[in-house]
Amino acid sequence: MNYPVEGGCSCRAVRYRMTSAPMTVHCCHCTWCQRETGSAFALNAVIEAERVEVMQGEAVCVVTPSASGKGQQVYRCPNCQVALWSHYGGGGATVRFVRVGTLDDPATFPPDIHVFTSTKQPWVQIPPSQKAFAEFYDARKEWPAEAQARWKATRR
Numbered sequence: 001m002n003y004p005v006e007g008g009c010s011c012r013a014v015r016y017r018m019t020s021a022p023m024t025v026h027c028c029h030c031t032w033c034q035r036e037t038g039s040a041f042a043l044n045a046v047i048e049a050e051r052v053e054v055m056q057g058e059a060v061c062v063v064t065p066s067a068s069g070k071g072q073q074v075y076r077c078p079n080c081q082v083a084l085w086s087h088y089g090g091g092g093a094t095v096r097f098v099r100v101g102t103l104d105d106p107a108t109f110p111p112d113i114h115v116f117t118s119t120k121q122p123w124v125q126i127p128p129s130q131k132a133f134a135e136f137y138d139a140r141k142e143w144p145a146e147a148q149a150r151w152k153a154t155r156r
Contacts, residue, residue: 001021001108003018003019003020003021004017004018004019004020004053005017005018005103005104005105005108006018006055006103006104007084007098007102007103007104008056008077008084008102008104009057009076009077009079009080009082009084009102010077010080010082011077011079011080011082012056013056013057013077013078013079013080014054014056014057014058014059014077014078014084015054015055015056015057016052016053016054016055016084016085016098017052017053017055018045018047018051018052018098018103019051019052019053020047020051021047022045022046022047022098022109023046023047023048023143023147023150023151024046024112024113024139024143024147025043025044025045025046025100025109025110025111025112025113026042026043026044026046026097026111026112026113026114026115027041027042027043027111027113027114027115028041028042028043028044028114028115028116029041029114029115029116029117029119029120029121029124030067030115030116030119031119032066032067033116034119034121036064036074036083037083040120040121040124041120041124042099043099043100043101043106043109043111044085044086044097044098044099044100045097045098045100045103045109046091046095046096046097046098047095047096047098048094048095048096048150048153048154049087049093049094049095049096050094052085052096052098057077057078058078059075059076059077059078059084059085060075060076060077060078061073061074061075062074062075062076066088066089068088068089068090069089070088070089070090071089072086072087072088072089073086073087073093074086075087082102083099083102084098084099084102085097085098085099086099091154092154094154094155095151095154111130112131113130113131113132113133113137113142114126114130114131114132114133115132115133115135115136115137116133116134116135116136117132117133117134118134118135139151
């Protein structure tokens with residue numbers, strides 16, 4: 001893979017680039033993500049905030065509730081309102097959950113892990129070769145050592 005990879009909103013007012021691969025890519029099937037996206041799931045590339053560079057425009061923060069009670073900060077284009085990335089309570093501002101669908105080539109990052117499959121839509125079929133969890137999972141057991149080290153570095 002060649003980096004950086006770029007993305008942005010529908011109206012192109014906000015453009016960003018990811019300077020490296022994400023730590024992991026989550027496909028979240030929880031009912032909160034379904035409601036917020038208006039779709040069957042959210043596909044998020046989990047990456048250090050410092051590895052996401054805004055090249056044009058400025059996303060605005062919309063605070064929304066979450067099932068955890070910690071809330072999430074969704075960063076959207078101020079014009080077309082497309083959600084570009086989020087900060088979740090557990091990750092804080094040092095980690096971005098970039099919406100893979102906003103990349104210029106969304107096929108770049110297929111999901112590594114499916115979460116909250118207990119509430120996935122019954123017509124969504126997850127390939128048997130993919131990691132899938134009824135709820136969440138222990139990253140220490142599922143992430144490669146390099147990704148764990150990167151996550152740990154964001155906690156400092």
